[in-house]
Amino acid sequence: MSGGDAIRPVLTATALTKRFGSFTAVEDVGFTLMPGASLGIVGESGSGKTTTARILVGLERPTSGTVVLDGEPAAGGGARRRRARLIQMIFQDPYGSFDPRQSVARSVEEPLRLHFPGPAADRHRRVAELLDRVGLGPREGAALPRDLSGGQRQRAAIARALAVEPRVLVLDEAVAALDVSVQAQILALLEELRRDTGTAYVFVGHDLAVVRHVTDEVLVMRRGRVVEHGDTERVLRDPHHPYTRLLLDSVPSPGWDPGRPARDRRALDALDTPTPTTGHGEDQCRSSNG
């Protein structure tokens, strides 16, 4: 833990902007994350939520803006290892995020070897401990990723990310590809780990119901900008921005009127017209992934 008396944010993002050529994927996104907190970033494809997550972990260099991790700027270059110790990421596709040739245990061991050089026996004990922590036994550890189920792979990915004891875990659509019954298991595991380790979460997703259950605070993003930011329960119960309302109305529920989102969208578009930021209608054109 940090030495200071006052609790300081473990992650501060300030005015993050990312442009790909003339396309602005992320514009002026900022937030702070306290130790052990859980922040959601929601939005649709092209909203910039994934690009934001990639900037946080250093996979993308922001065009402007800064990321401060545990009090120090996380700049590129030699700071790579320090950043890796502080912030880790879980990807949507657990299978693809493993080297298909390596056993799960070896994949979990590899970051340990980089960050905690020491006797192999210690490392192996730690790997077994980590796998056990996420509910995997030695048999799953010895298996190749392709021989595990989707839920087991995501557990393994969590074990690997936790190996370096990061202060922040970025979860990019981490449960979106899982079956409902398995998804609930992973959500329960994540909640338990957050309570036990005090790791802060940045939970990137499109499923508002999931975000509601795992986050305290939420950013709603649209076209690269944050349109609403606040306490998760408040945002979902009493949305201030029409786009948040559109998202909420789009979620099916008993007595749902699927025609309503279309009307919401027209209201939103009417709101957009005074500031023509994008020249063409986003509906007809394929949006870039973000």
Add this chain to the structure above:
Amino acid sequence: MTVDLTAVRGRSFRARRPWGLWAAVAFLAAAALAGLCAPLVAPQAPGATDLMNSLAPPGTPGHPLGTDSTGRDVLSRVLYGARLSLLAPLGVVLLASLLGITLGLTAARLGGWADIVVSRGMDVVFAFPGLLLAMLVVAVFGPGVVAPVCALAVSYTPFIGRLVRNAAVQEGARPYPEAYRVMGFGGLWVTVRHLLPNIAPMLIAQGTLSFGYALVDLAALSYLGLGVRPPAADWGSMISQSQSAILQGAPWGALVPGLAVLGTVVSLIVVGGHIGGSIVKKGERT
């Protein structure tokens, strides 16, 4: 009502016995062993002339496969010839792989201009006939083993380099290289420790096929007198030296090394094809 659709695809359930593969592997092992153990198993020294017995037919006592026009034992020469005939193409493949992997991975990792320059450069070499390049190099540096091997290695580099580049770009687009970067590993580590092993089976398949082509190219150079110099001999130079004997009704001096070349190349193609095929099958499974 019950419909049985198994008949449509029943064949796919029957396992094929890969006896062709085993024969190819056995032939290659025998050829390698022959080169390795030539001093032990060859009945004569490869350069020993027996002018009394020149152009002796196969079956002559002491000369199971006959002799050539200067009375050298064909069996002994083929066994000894296996050394150069197999080592030189191995050198070509290893050198070409070294160059190809380096260039291919560099192009894939750096991308952008570096990728364009390297890829177009390889295209240019690819378009230039390897044998012609080798002949030019020999014309400058003189015949021997080293010059043709180096020249062929350069002309084989694009085969390996393009494969590595494309495979690395494809593999690099999967999430795991990024996952390793997030864990704090450098790009070089991820490329060498994770990308390369994952494309290795493809490389081995390509290397095996290239070995066969290099063997044929080197044999052709030797046949043209641009390869190994006497008294050293490989299969190509044996064929060249024995061709006049064919007209004298003694084809065995050229036929035996010719069959050795043919058998080795066919076996390599079978083995390389099998490795390539099993990669495709593995790809379908995941």
Add this chain to the structure above:
Amino acid sequence: MSAAEHGPDDVLTVRGLRMEAGPPGSPVPLLDGVDLRVGRGETVGLVGESGSGKSLTARAALGLFPAGARVSGAVTAAGTEVIGADRAALRGLRRHRVSMVFQDPRAAVNPVRRVGDHLTEALRARGVPRREARDRALDLLERVGIRDPRTAVRRFPHEFSGGMLQRVVIAGALSTGPDLILADEPTTALDVTTQAEVIALLDSLRRERGTGMLFVTHDLDLAAAICDRVHVMYAGRIVEETTGAELLSAPAHPYTRALVAASPSLHGDRGAPVPVAGRPRSLAEAPSGCSFRDRCPAADDACAAAVPAVRRHGGAAVACLRPAAVAL
């Protein structure tokens, strides 16, 4: 199922559908005794997790069986018996009466042909003159909410967003005026707001044309919101048939109850989703008797004895010895 009385207006009836693959010596069971029906103008949901066989069932309605599969039972789609039908009959069925909308619209259209060609292809194959087919295509695109159809027909699939392309695919599915639409996770790849618009579109078309729809999805909330009736599948069998309204409010089968409890909700109090032990199984991996018994908290020896028969429970039909025994 008792609730699946055969009506004269049914556009799809499936009775005792069984399917197995693999070599005859060691067969791999895929589906076991699936019964369902879709009436004219009705939306019927088929809900389940991976391995449940929901997509296999939907595809069976078009005579699309996995290669090497052995199929028995009866599948009648738009009046045609599908199992054992010859190629010509199946082609006629797919061309005129039944359309399918898949999860990934990009996989459903030829990427190098213009959208207009995709739409007119089926019509031209039926012998509709070129001009008329073109007019019909324009009309359809307008109907599914594509602005400026005249430009759209000349575009290529990659020029459309996922949601817009799914509209095009739906327009194609409607071009032949089908009696039945098989929708296999048609909105799973789409954003929520786009999903709502696509659902609204499918729903209005169903109302206007009386098209029956079999809607395959893993999303309980979506199924509950749009389906008249819902079948819940687990490990190659239908374990519960209920109404859309009761799916979430009064689930009866322990599996349905587990699914409802495991789904995070957007409304009501913020109770944490309740995990179900284990992972979804396919029929081949399932235990004897009730396939859910190894994950079911209420299971006992009786559940292992035989596959539970379907019984009535309130408005639902449930394949369970103790429906509603598990607390929600």
